[in-house]
Amino acid sequence: MATEPTARRWHRNPSLLSGAVILGLLVLVALVAPLLLSGSAETLTDDTRLGAGAGHLLGTDAFGRDVLARALVATRLTLLMAAAATAVSFVVGVAIGALVHLAPGWLRETCLRLIDSAVAFPSLVLALVIAAVLGPGMGSAIVAIAVAGVPGFARLTANLAATVADKDYVLTARLLGVPGLRILGRHVLPNISGPLLVLLSSSFTLSLLDISSLSFVGLGVQSPQYDWGRLLNEALPSIFAQPSLVIAPSIMLIVTGVGAMLLGDGVASLVDPRTRGAALAPAKAGPAGPAAPAQDDTARAPQASDGAAAGTEQDGLLTVDGLTVRAGDRTLVDDVSFTIGAGQIVGLVGESGSGKSTIAMAVAGLLPEGVRANASRLALGDLDLLGTPPERRLATEIGIVYQDPIGTFNPALRLGTQLTEVARVHLGTSRRQAAKDMVRALADIHVTEPDRRLRQHPHELSGGMLQRASIASAMTTNPRLLIADEPTTALDVTVQAEVLRQFRRINREHGTAMLFISHDIGVVGVLCDTVLVLHGGRVVDRTTGADLRRGTVTHPYTRALLAATPAAVEAGGTLSAVRWTADAHAAQPSGAPSDDLSDKAADRPPAAERSR
Numbered sequence: 178m179a180t181e182p183t184a185r186r187w188h189r190n191p192s193l194l195s196g197a198v199i200l201g202l203l204v205l206v207a208l209v210a211p212l213l214l215s216g217s218a219e220t221l222t223d224d225t226r227l228g229a230g231a232g233h234l235l236g237t238d239a240f241g242r243d244v245l246a247r248a249l250v251a252t253r254l255t256l257l258m259a260a261a262a263t264a265v266s267f268v269v270g271v272a273i274g275a276l277v278h279l280a281p282g283w284l285r286e287t288c289l290r291l292i293d294s295a296v297a298f299p300s301l302v303l304a305l306v307i308a309a310v311l312g313p314g315m316g317s318a319i320v321a322i323a324v325a326g327v328p329g330f331a332r333l334t335a336n337l338a339a340t341v342a343d344k345d346y347v348l349t350a351r352l353l354g355v356p357g358l359r360i361l362g363r364h365v366l367p368n369i370s371g372p373l374l375v376l377l378s379s380s381f382t383l384s385l386l387d388i389s390s391l392s393f394v395g396l397g398v399q400s401p402q403y404d405w406g407r408l409l410n411e412a413l414p415s416i417f418a419q420p421s422l423v424i425a426p427s428i429m430l431i432v433t434g435v436g437a438m439l440l441g442d443g444v445a446s447l448v449d450p451r452t453r454g455a456a457l458a459p460a461k462a463g464p465a466g467p468a469a470p471a472q473d474d475t476a477r478a479p480q481a482s483d484g485a486a487a488g489t490e491q492d493g494l495l496t497v498d499g500l501t502v503r504a505g506d507r508t509l510v511d512d513v514s515f516t517i518g519a520g521q522i523v524g525l526v527g528e529s530g531s532g533k534s535t536i537a538m539a540v541a542g543l544l545p546e547g548v549r550a551n552a553s554r555l556a557l558g559d560l561d562l563l564g565t566p567p568e569r570r571l572a573t574e575i576g577i578v579y580q581d582p583i584g585t586f587n588p589a590l591r592l593g594t595q596l597t598e599v600a601r602v603h604l605g606t607s608r609r610q611a612a613k614d615m616v617r618a619l620a621d622i623h624v625t626e627p628d629r630r631l632r633q634h635p636h637e638l639s640g641g642m643l644q645r646a647s648i649a650s651a652m653t654t655n656p657r658l659l660i661a662d663e664p665t666t667a668l669d670v671t672v673q674a675e676v677l678r679q680f681r682r683i684n685r686e687h688g689t690a691m692l693f694i695s696h697d698i699g700v701v702g703v704l705c706d707t708v709l710v711l712h713g714g715r716v717v718d719r720t721t722g723a724d725l726r727r728g729t730v731t732h733p734y735t736r737a738l739l740a741a742t743p744a745a746v747e748a749g750g751t752l753s754a755v756r757w758t759a760d761a762h763a764a765q766p767s768g769a770p771s772d773d774l775s776d777k778a779a780d781r782p783p784a785a786e787r788s789r
């Protein structure tokens with residue numbers, strides 16, 4: 178990615194520019210004013226209570242000291258105190274929030290409730306209580322403001338970390354066995370840095386006001402030292418007689434606060450690679466642009482050979498026997514059994530919420546917290562997936578391709594770093610070799626300019642290209658099982674066809690077993706050898722891709738799903754809503770879910786599922 182000239186970057190980010198200029202000037206004042214103006218700011222003279230005039234722009238105070246000079250000299254102490262308090266709040270708050278996020282369920286909930294209670298307590302009141310306990314003084318004011326700011330950072334960090342935790346790239350890192358702290362540092366914190374920086378800037382402003390408030394009420398800086406709050410405190414007795422005393426410190430406070438907020442906004446958009454890309458680099462067409470759409474449509478997508486399923490029950494690679502998944506009292510998946518042989522593609526199809534992804538996540542050992550899986554057997558060859566399988570084997574023997582190609586990748590990292598991670602971490606491949614291998618893998622899967630792609634951020638690639646990159650990444654270790662969870666749903670139909678073709682190619686060339694999940698019964702029929710139809714967490718029908726394509730399915734629910742597929746309508750049918758319930762169906766013995774595939778067409782893959 179070409180690097181934008183620094184001047185243009187600043188020019189395109191007015192918040193950053195104006196915030197930096199304001200704070201830069203204030204820092205300059207903080208550095209220079211005590212050196213040049215200490216004399217007129219601190220020397221007692223007989224020119225007391227002079228009004229604004231040529232010699233003293235804002236007049237003098239009751240001791241003959243220049244009011245403007247005092248406000249400017251106070252800048253250093255005020256900024257230092259606010260910065261110190263904010264820095265401590267930030268470091269301690271983010272650390273606590275991160276630890277809370279990593280804590281086990283009950284502890285995390287307890288800590289979050291405690292933090293919520295602390296956040297609900299007004300920070301200035303909390304700071305006043307702490308400062309009163311510690312006693313007046315600069316140090317106690319900093320500690321009080323710092324402690325009062327901690328809950329805000331802790332809560333934001335924990336909450337934001339939770340929103341990133343279920344992103345596909347975090348799930349992938351978990352599958353790869355990356356330790357929690359490393360996931361936090363590499364995937365979570367960089368992706369929540371924007372809001373944290375905004376909070377940092379608003380927290381600095383709040384600290385500035387709170388510290389000034391403490392000094393104003395006499396709990397902060399003590400004479401002879403002075404900050405803006407102290408100056409306001411000294412001006413209070415004569416505020417009506419000489420209002421000019423409050424002008425300079427008040428303006429300094431407002432200007433500093435505005436500068437900090439502008440800088441925070443600007444930095445937040447600078448560090449976010451998505452906004453940075455949008456704001457800084459206009460999209461370019463041509464060779465550097467997104468991949469050219471595939472020429473074919475889904476009708477020409479690769480098709481599962483009729484009855485050519487490679488897997489057999491005997492060489493079943495993935496065995497799922499009596500899988501039940503529960504979340505508390507709720508059963509999400511109920512007694513599901515199937516096998517996938519090497520080189521076989523098994524599809525899971527069903528309406529939203531039927532349990533497809535839950536089955537896939539149970540197989541990959543990535544069920545969310547509070548969700549438990551049980552099975553008579555859940556194994557990939559000799560690898561028991563129910564126990565605690567070795568992370569390295571899990572990472573290298575199962576690959577996952579997710580629905581949302583954009584969510585699959587960490588937006589803060591370049592693709593090269595992410596795509597080569599498995600090879601570097603689990604295969605011990607050198608960085609250079611891993612990059613070379615990935616360039617070849619991307620080219621194989623028709624990603625244009627693969628070299629350049631490795632240097633780009635995810636937002637710079639089209640959805641179809643990212644999905645192909647995630648397929649290449651999942652295939653890095655030549656896994657025995659590839660799980661594809663709605664991999665074409667987020668893509669337009671032309672790109673879908675190309676992605677399906679790549680799955681079929683990988684399946685044929687590498688003999689990879691595949692668990693292919695989709696809402697779209699048409700897509701499943703095109704690609705899969707064997708298809709399990711799910712409803713309410715149960716398998717209600719087992720059929721073949723060939724039967725689906727020919728429309729020769731017998732189960733009423735599967736027929737209803739087919740009738741609700743637009744492709745079927747285009748072929749002359751009528752689009753109808755799916756109206757079928759397992760209970761109603763159970764009342765009609767003739768329509769019972771067909772677990773036995775013996776009545777299916779002869780081209781059905783032999784014994785792809787375990788009979789129950």
Ligand SMILES: Nc1ncnc2c1ncn2[C@@H]1O[C@H](COP(=O)(O)OP(=O)(O)OP(=O)(O)O)[C@@H](O)[C@H]1O
Binds near residue numbers: 527532
């Ligand atoms: N962490 C969880 N805790 C409790 N219930 C959950 C959890 N995750 C999913 N569920 C529930 O499990 C059921 C199955 O969800 P799942 O995501 O597996 O369905 P799906 O068929 O993949 O749907 P979709 O196609 O929309 O992704 C749903 O009712 C869902 O609400």
